[in-house]
Amino acid sequence: MQDNGHQISADFRYTLFTRKFNMGLGLSKKGNKSLNDPKRFVVNGHTYKIINIVGQGGEATVYQCEDENGYRHAAKVFYFSRFPPQQLRQRVDGFLKEARILRYLSGRSPHFVTLVDYEYKPSENVGYMVMELGTGCLRQHMQGLPLNDQARNMFWRQIVGILKALEDAQIVHADIKPDNIIIVDGILKITDLGLAFGLPWTRQSTRRPIVRGTIDYMAPEVFSHQTGFKSDVWSAGVILYEMTYGRPPYFSIFDRNQKVAAISAMAPIMFPPMFDPVLMDCIRQCLRFNSFLRPNAFLLQAHPYSRML
Template sequence: MEDLSHQFKEGDIILGYYEVLSVIGRGDFGIVYRVRGVRGRYRGKILALKVASNPYGVEYLWKEAQTLILFNHPNIISLQSYLYKKDRGELYVLYELMDVGDLKEYVLSKGGLSEKEALKVLWNITNGLAFLHSRGYIHSDIKPENVFGKKVLKSIVWKLGDFGLLKIRGSVSVLDIKGTLGYIAPEVFRGEIHRSSDIYSLGCLLYFTLFQRDPFHSEDRKEKLKRNKEGLYLPPEGVSDKVRGLLERMLERDYKKRFRTAAELKDYLVVEGLV
């Protein structure tokens, strides 16, 4: 799906405002550049610019931009502006730069996180997710690649990103169900999705931060799919009783037995002294 016909190189000036410093990444939607503002309101600032030039990417990013422009939360990636160039069929979306990168690469580079650091990541993302849930949204694609870190003083703040699959609660049909294998709640495979489905995905994310793999890891994709559908995760070992209990509740197959919302999970983390 990726259209590489409109690649920019280092030193190029995009839209007359942004100098390309490097390529951050590529995906089905297009290319993400690290840029510096050369004039206008972002002059001198280092930002991330996504450029989509294929129909799939434009549609996906347009939906994300239309949604993110409404959000303002410290644990949700901040959208700065966006522009659609109809004559080129290209969409440009400007975001704050997350200089640590995505959570997947960070965890793998560290060889897994300590419980303390993993719980900090969980707390940050639970806060962002609680904001979404309170406004009637379901993220529906929580995974390490969609969580990004930013250095703030001597700490890292983690933020939820990638809102192309965002759903409005109660508006989802079976045909809308998407996600990433290894992070999908069992009921989603049956055509159901709830706010607690996000909690399940968040539990899978917590598992990954601790063990560097999702809970249903298998070299055989069919076996992994079977495990994920049935919620048969690999038991967590070498963690405290409190964290094991937390994982077990977040990864409960019956969505009614999980935390119903991120706000409920936040309360639990505080009461149990996990943050």
């Protein structure tokens, strides 16, 4: 009896898991009558097979998937049922905004991830965004350690290329960090445009009602509700600092509130000695507290370190 009880319990747990997995992917019988495999989903009539999970966040899960022709893609799936009903409209609008910005950027630069397709399905309460698949992100290459001179400079020149491409497209990313830079055939590409917004060249920044981002990579002015192209330059400067020293400037401050206070108050940044004055100058230029004194992407591209081969 005990063995039978365990078997029934296991079967019951499996049934619950399968139902939850189907519901999470929007693959209920009602939503996708033609599909019985919970590891498949449909976007605008095209079927994709899930291979594995690439990453998970608060708003979405990223899968590696395969299309009907055997090509591999990344699928960012937004599960809106995770949020209270009163937030649904805001979350869906955010999904659609990100997809439209990504569609606008696709093909404008080799440093932008290509959007393959996207669709919001109200009946399933799920949003699907299918895009180019990378072989990993910059964070995986850094691994909390300083990079050698060749790797650091190679990555940096491409990061500056990302900044220039964003500014040319009049888009502020607002969340540049190693986790949001993927590698496709040796090329760095910016992804995760959930906080991105358009900004005309005539304005260097704009007031944002809500302070959002990743604290270690946020510029001081962002905490005063001002975000712009040079806020992205600061974030890139933090990455260069991290590729040089193995950690971001304020890494040693563990308390979240204290870290926010330190960055917003422009607490001095420690620069351990190094033997490359050109690299040091580039880092310092990017991490100028006054955003008006920070170089834009065009000037940063002309910096000797950005041109070093």
